[in-house]
Amino acid sequence: MLKPALLLCFAIWPCSQVVMSEPTLYERLGGEEGVAAIAHGVVEQGKRDPKTAKHFDKFNQSRTEKLIAQQLCSLTHGGCVYEGENMRVAHAGLNIREPAFYATVQHLRNVLDERGVGDSAKNQLLRILAPMKRQIVQTGAAPAPATNPKAD
Numbered sequence: 232m233l234k235p236a237l238l239l240c241f242a243i244w245p246c247s248q249v250v251m252s253e254p255t256l257y258e259r260l261g262g263e264e265g266v267a268a269i270a271h272g273v274v275e276q277g278k279r280d281p282k283t284a285k286h287f288d289k290f291n292q293s294r295t296e297k298l299i300a301q302q303l304c305s306l307t308h309g310g311c312v313y314e315g316e317n318m319r320v321a322h323a324g325l326n327i328r329e330p331a332f333y334a335t336v337q338h339l340r341n342v343l344d345e346r347g348v349g350d351s352a353k354n355q356l357l358r359i360l361a362p363m364k365r366q367i368v369q370t371g372a373a374p375a376p377a378t379n380p381k382a383d
């Protein structure tokens with residue numbers, strides 16, 4: 232049996248409004264243009280912030296931005312297939328520590344704020360990305376510098 236509120240809804244509003252679906256997180260981030268700009272903004276801030284800049288001294292910027300945008304699209308129901316490496320492999324060897332990770336989260340917040348993304352979409356995205364921390368951040372001692380066994 233139809234609930235009274237639903238009956239009222241059919242009586243007052245056109246049905247199209249009843250069946251209209253919520254925008255996906257991808258749409259709330261601005262779609263294709265939005266995720267590309269977010270990827271670009273985060274990388275640019277990463278290059279400029281002294282807490283993270285050293286990690287961005289040797290990398291292919293356009294490829295990385297393309298893959299970050301593709302990953303964002305895939306994670307937020309934009310229909311993309313992410314073609315990059317998994318997070319552990321992609322960041323292996325960069326020796327990323329917790330402060331650099333949190334600085335990057337702040338860069339993302341800044342870019343989302345600049346683009347006028349609402350709090351609910353922002354928090355939803357951050358919740359999706361948070362579990363990646365343990366694949367990206369290196370704990371324990373830094374790897375020992377490579378030594379040449381033939382030296383002296």
Ligand code: HEM
Nearest residue numbers: 283286287290295298299302315316321331332335360363
């Ligand atoms: C949740 C957080 C992060 C996400 C979702 C993320 C995502 C990605 C993705 C999708 C790629 C491309 C993977 C590929 O090349 O196949 C990438 C590469 C890269 N990321 Fe991240 N990343 C995160 C955090 C960080 C942090 C904290 C740093 C440094 C402060 C960083 C620095 C880099 C660099 C330098 C590359 C290029 C690596 C290379 O090509 O050698 N990322 N990231």
